[in-house]
Amino acid sequence: MALIKNYKIATIGSHSALQILKGAQDEGFSTIAICLKGRERPYKLFNVADEIVTIKDYNELFKVQDKLIKKKAIFIPHASLIAYLGVEKVEGFRVPYFGNKNILRFESDRRIERKWLKNAGLKLPRIFEDPKDIDRAVIVKFHGAKGGKGYFLAKNERDFKQKIKSHPKGEDYVIQEYIVGVPMFIHYFYSPLNNELEIMGFDIRYESNVDSLGRVSARDQMALPKIDPSYVIVGNIPVVIRESFLPRIIDMGERVIKESRKITKNGLWGPFCLEAILTPNEEIRVFEISARIVAGTNPYVEGSPYTALKYNEPMSTGRRIAREIKIAIKKGKLGKVLG
Ligand code: AMP
Ligand code: AMP
Numbered sequence: 001m002a003l004i005k006n007y008k009i010a011t012i013g014s015h016s017a018l019q020i021l022k023g024a025q026d027e028g029f030s031t032i033a034i035c036l037k038g039r040e041r042p043y044k045l046f047n048v049a050d051e052i053v054t055i056k057d058y059n060e061l062f063k064v065q066d067k068l069i070k071k072k073a074i075f076i077p078h079a080s081l082i083a084y085l086g087v088e089k090v091e092g093f094r095v096p097y098f099g100n101k102n103i104l105r106f107e108s109d110r111r112i113e114r115k116w117l118k119n120a121g122l123k124l125p126r127i128f129e130d131p132k133d134i135d136r137a138v139i140v141k142f143h144g145a146k147g148g149k150g151y152f153l154a155k156n157e158r159d160f161k162q163k164i165k166s167h168p169k170g171e172d173y174v175i176q177e178y179i180v181g182v183p184m185f186i187h188y189f190y191s192p193l194n195n196e197l198e199i200m201g202f203d204i205r206y207e208s209n210v211d212s213l214g215r216v217s218a219r220d221q222m223a224l225p226k227i228d229p230s231y232v233i234v235g236n237i238p239v240v241i242r243e244s245f246l247p248r249i250i251d252m253g254e255r256v257i258k259e260s261r262k263i264t265k266n267g268l269w270g271p272f273c274l275e276a277i278l279t280p281n282e283e284i285r286v287f288e289i290s291a292r293i294v295a296g297t298n299p300y301v302e303g304s305p306y307t308a309l310k311y312n313e314p315m316s317t318g319r320r321i322a323r324e325i326k327i328a329i330k331k332g333k334l335g336k337v338l339g
Pocket of ligand 2: 178287288
């Protein structure tokens, strides 16, 4: 235990930090929340940060990195880091980092990501390179879009051309087949220490305004000024999946890990998420991978129905990360989980 006390777990105060820091404390680590000025309160209020480092903007992370290294901080990445700094800057961040940094590039390069998931045998939505080919419902996603703002649906080339007009020229987007079904997010954890894949849980995202459009009747939608759907995340709802889907879900996770080793040394480890749509034909169509903790694990601070089956104690994904680091320290294998 004494050895663990030498290390600290640090993360940015946003996204899934409450869960990460609480999980680290439960495993015996002291914790650091790195917060934008004005965003410290939740971490104080819930008492999950033994220390708070305040920065004025995310670029200041680089100014505090020597301080963090000196404190023997291990940094846990989540979406805010990547969303606000970008892959390149994260690659240059020197604080010991949980997970494989190389994977970030693959996750954020759509072509490589697609090849990776395809080779893993997953069923993906079709991509339309040329708007002329649009022959079904499509969703147009903008790369820089923070949380699905500005995404739109289109049914053919004409419709697409009309709707793209309101977006600045040169904006990077992808035209993806729109899959009608239930979007569900699958949370996995892969341990490089015991080579085991775990199912941590599932969530459904609650997105504004698309998830509330059903509250406005079709008649009123027609009568009101134009309402376009948007996909801005505002929360997450816990869900358990139909049990007979599980064998495929486990298989999918294992194949994603196996394929990841072909694209970069040691591949993917730690938490990751497959973002899927479950269709009425019982197909699982995957439209995205997140190669890190997702905020959809936040409802499970006390563990999920799945972690309850495996562990006889509350096991959030945040705590599972800290547990992995703790085991690695004890076994003298910390290098295996840092990247
Ligand atoms: P934030 O720090 O809240 O601005 O989040 C950073 C990034 O993570 C944004 O791109 C969000 O879209 C994404 N994100 C934040 N919270 C959630 C959530 N609860 N579920 C899914 N994605 C999220
Ligand atoms: P993304 O930014 O890729 O995470 O997508 C944001 C949201 O758009 C998802 O949570 C889904 O609700 C929806 N979405 C994304 N891709 C598709 C798709 N191919 N078919 C149907 N809905 C989608």
